Amino acid sequence: MMAPVSAIMLSIDGSIAALFVIFGLGVMVSRQMLASLRFFMWQASALTASALALAYALQAVNLLWVALITFTTKVIAVPLVLRWAAGEEVYGRREVDQAMGIPASVLVAALLALVGWFAVAPVLPTLHGVPFAAINLPTGLIMVLWGAFTVALRRESVAQLMGLLIMENGAFFGSIAIVHNLTVIAEIAAAVDVPIVALVIGLLIRSIRRVTGSTRVGTLDKLHER
Amino acid sequence: MNADCLPVLILLVPLSGALLALLNRWAAPYFSVLAAFITLLLGTSAAWHVEAQGPIHASDGLFALDALGALYLLPVCFVYFTSSLYAIGYLWARQQEQASDEAEPRYRQYFPLMNVFALVILAVPLVANLALMWIAIELTTVFSAFLVAYEDRAEALEAAWKYVALTSMGAMIALLGVLMLYYGTHAAGQAPTWNGLLRAAPHISTPLLLLAFVLWLIGFGAKTGLVPMHTWLPDAHSQAPASVCAVLSGVETSAALYMLLRIYPALAANPGIHDPAAWYMTAGLITVGSAAFMLIQVHDFKRMFAYSTIEHMGIILTACGIGAAVHEQGTVYQLFAHGFTKSFCFFAAGLAGIIFGTQEIAKARGLISRSPAAGWALVLGTLAIAGAPPFALFLSEFEILYTGYSSGQYLPTGLLTAFIVIAFIALAYQATRIAFGASDNIPEQHSAPTIKIPRSSLAAMAIAFIPMFVFGFYLPAPLLHLVHEAALMLEVPA
Numbered sequence: 001m002m003a004p005v006s007a008i009m010l011s012i013d014g015s016i017a018a019l020f021v022i023f024g025l026g027v028m029v030s031r032q033m034l035a036s037l038r039f040f041m042w043q044a045s046a047l048t049a050s051a052l053a054l055a056y057a058l059q060a061v062n063l064l065w066v067a068l069i070t071f072t073t074k075v076i077a078v079p080l081v082l083r084w085a086a087g088e089e090v091y092g093r094r095e096v097d098q099a100m101g102i103p104a105s106v107l108v109a110a111l112l113a114l115v116g117w118f119a120v121a122p123v124l125p126t127l128h129g130v131p132f133a134a135i136n137l138p139t140g141l142i143m144v145l146w147g148a149f150t151v152a153l154r155r156e157s158v159a160q161l162m163g164l165l166i167m168e169n170g171a172f173f174g175s176i177a178i179v180h181n182l183t184v185i186a187e188i189a190a191a192v193d194v195p196i197v198a199l200v201i202g203l204l205i206r207s208i209r210r211v212t213g214s215t216r217v218g219t220l221d222k223l224h225e226r
Numbered sequence: 227m228n229a230d231c232l233p234v235l236i237l238l239v240p241l242s243g244a245l246l247a248l249l250n251r252w253a254a255p256y257f258s259v260l261a262a263f264i265t266l267l268l269g270t271s272a273a274w275h276v277e278a279q280g281p282i283h284a285s286d287g288l289f290a291l292d293a294l295g296a297l298y299l300l301p302v303c304f305v306y307f308t309s310s311l312y313a314i315g316y317l318w319a320r321q322q323e324q325a326s327d328e329a330e331p332r333y334r335q336y337f338p339l340m341n342v343f344a345l346v347i348l349a350v351p352l353v354a355n356l357a358l359m360w361i362a363i364e365l366t367t368v369f370s371a372f373l374v375a376y377e378d379r380a381e382a383l384e385a386a387w388k389y390v391a392l393t394s395m396g397a398m399i400a401l402l403g404v405l406m407l408y409y410g411t412h413a414a415g416q417a418p419t420w421n422g423l424l425r426a427a428p429h430i431s432t433p434l435l436l437l438a439f440v441l442w443l444i445g446f447g448a449k450t451g452l453v454p455m456h457t458w459l460p461d462a463h464s465q466a467p468a469s470v471c472a473v474l475s476g477v478e479t480s481a482a483l484y485m486l487l488r489i490y491p492a493l494a495a496n497p498g499i500h501d502p503a504a505w506y507m508t509a510g511l512i513t514v515g516s517a518a519f520m521l522i523q524v525h526d527f528k529r530m531f532a533y534s535t536i537e538h539m540g541i542i543l544t545a546c547g548i549g550a551a552v553h554e555q556g557t558v559y560q561l562f563a564h565g566f567t568k569s570f571c572f573f574a575a576g577l578a579g580i581i582f583g584t585q586e587i588a589k590a591r592g593l594i595s596r597s598p599a600a601g602w603a604l605v606l607g608t609l610a611i612a613g614a615p616p617f618a619l620f621l622s623e624f625e626i627l628y629t630g631y632s633s634g635q636y637l638p639t640g641l642l643t644a645f646i647v648i649a650f651i652a653l654a655y656q657a658t659r660i661a662f663g664a665s666d667n668i669p670e671q672h673s674a675p676t677i678k679i680p681r682s683s684l685a686a687m688a689i690a691f692i693p694m695f696v697f698g699f700y701l702p703a704p705l706l707h708l709v710h711e712a713a714l715m716l717e718v719p720a
Contacts, residue, residue: 208383220387
């Protein structure tokens with residue numbers, strides 16, 4: 001059983017969660033690649049802020065590590081890696097294709113948010129004494145669903161990578177409320193994992209551009225059953 | 227040697243192989259084969275120790291190896307060794323067949339990546355912590371992406387992109403499930419390991435455990451190739467070099483399936499979850515059925531073996547559901563035998579691709595007359611993977627069906643039997659057309675250059691044939707005991 005937390009900390013975490021969702025929506029619907037990356041960085045900053053707020057409220061030192069690792073890897077390392085691996089694609093102020101218009105995408109996002117909420121709702125009453133779970137867990141699951149939708153929606157490799165990264169943000173946003181005790185080795189491994197994923201996918205994007213002349217993966221459709 | 231050192235050594239050897247392969251381009255294949263051979267010896271010795279003296283716990287609980295982990299570790303080590311050996315000559319021959327601009331294969335790109343890829347697969351049964359297992363599975367995709375895209379063509383990059391996008395998406399979904407179980411085990415005062423999860427399972431709230439399981443099923447299911455998240459699998463296997471397909475299909479997809487199997491006893495131990503076996507049977511039967519019908523209309527022989535992998539993942543999942551009522555011996559033996567049998571099939575398919583200069587079934591005829599070794603390997607490999615006697619998979623599929631019928635589960639077992647028969651007929655029909663069909667009216671076949679089959683690839687196939695054949699009728703006593711022990715780990719705790 002965890003110690004009770006003040007209403008003000010719950011309000012702060014709730015506000016951060018709202019920002020987290022707005023930035024996620026920004027990644028999903030922004031027309032420009034660079035804007036999408038910036039929304040991702042803002043979202044990772046919101047994740048950092050939530051980890052700091054929870055670390056203070058729950059006196060959980062491990063969450064300070066999570067905040068530090070998140071900020072270092074996602075706000076600093078991932079953009080650097082992407083600039084190195086696929087700089088022209090990300091920083092070239094390009095419009096991004098998507099399979100669905102923005103109003104329809106927002107509508108689907110709203111439906112996915114309902115799905116996420118109803119999936120988590122039965123779990124919440126069982127998390128006695130986990131004060132932030134009711135805020136973070138549904139928000140995290142919704143972001144995982146939105147990230148998956150972004151991967152399906154976008155026809156551009158870098159934008160799909162953003163979708164994968166916001167899914168990861170979502171998984172961590174949901175779990176920091178309930179898991180404060182990942183072992184140090186797991187935290188270090190998770191920290192190394194994200195830049196490696198970004199690096200390898202960035203290099204793959206560079207190869208796709210070199211061979212096909214574009215990073216529009218929506219046009220890669222030669223492989224299928226006849 | 228102290229058994230506690232074995233998990234660390236098993237991971238250090240491929241890492242050393244990768245570093246040495248980076249240093250010298252010409253020696254890279256030989257360093258890799260040596261590293262893989264040493265890993266095979268160490269893996270066998272670890273499995274032997276587990277069979278004789280029980281689980282290994284090492285490095286203050288960072289590593290653990292039990293019977294089920296050991297039974298999965300064996301094919302991983304074996305396929306790592308045979309595919310490294312196979313790749314030496316295969317990559318040369320493939321270069322010649324494609325008349326590539328490059329003079330030599332890119333050994334310095336291929337072998338370091340292959341060693342690191344093997345390292346992260348080996349980590350799955352060896353690390354104890356659930357979060358570390360997830361990281362290992364996630365990294366298998368990352369390190370194999372450039373192996374799938376090795377041939378650097380638009381199609382290969384398309385396949386690699388679909389593979390990375392879909393399986394990483396699955397991994398992110400599974401991550402939330404893993405962290406939920408992490409919370410569940412911690413809240414119950416247990417360590418986040420398989421044993422801890424099993425002890426904690428009765429105390430974890432049912433909605434939390436169910437939601438975590440659904441996230442696992444979707445997330446790890448994408449990596450396993452469960453329908454409808456399977457679409458990356460035929461594309462990746464049609465484009466990757468055969469030596470990579472052998473590892474991808476033989477043991478990498480099983481890594482995610484291993485996670486799905488291991489969570490089963492925890493679900494069954496929770497009093498609020500009624501009939502978890504139904505989830506496994508439903509997901510498994512949908513997968514086997516879809517793969518069986520896709521096998522009928524497939525046009526590419528490497529895609530054919532990819533659909534066969536999907537079918538086998540479905541069979542194992544269904545078997546886990548069916549075996550829950552009686553015992554799980556068929557399930558774990560199928561997981562074990564699939565590894566080396568499927569790698570053999572891809573070795574044969576790789577040689578057939580080099581000989582014909584195409585993977586299209588319609589343009590591939592008379593393989594036996596072009597190369598008796600490759601032709602018979604393709605026929606025998608296909609029969610073995612389809613479940614014909616006297617091969618190892620016949621034993622496991624017979625055991626699974628016998629368990630199903632003898633425990634009165636007629637509907638799922640009947641459906642599984644029908645799908646296995648459809649897949650058998652489709653595979654046998656396609657393989658016999660390729661091996662024995664007349665090539666007279668296929669002009670491309672007469673103009674195709676004659677390429678000598680590399681000796682290292684033939685040697686790898688000969689080695690891979692031994693367990694595929696011998697384990698169909700003879701299991702050494704220690705291995706049989708290990709299978710029994712592994713099966714017990716999937717059964718519902720008292």
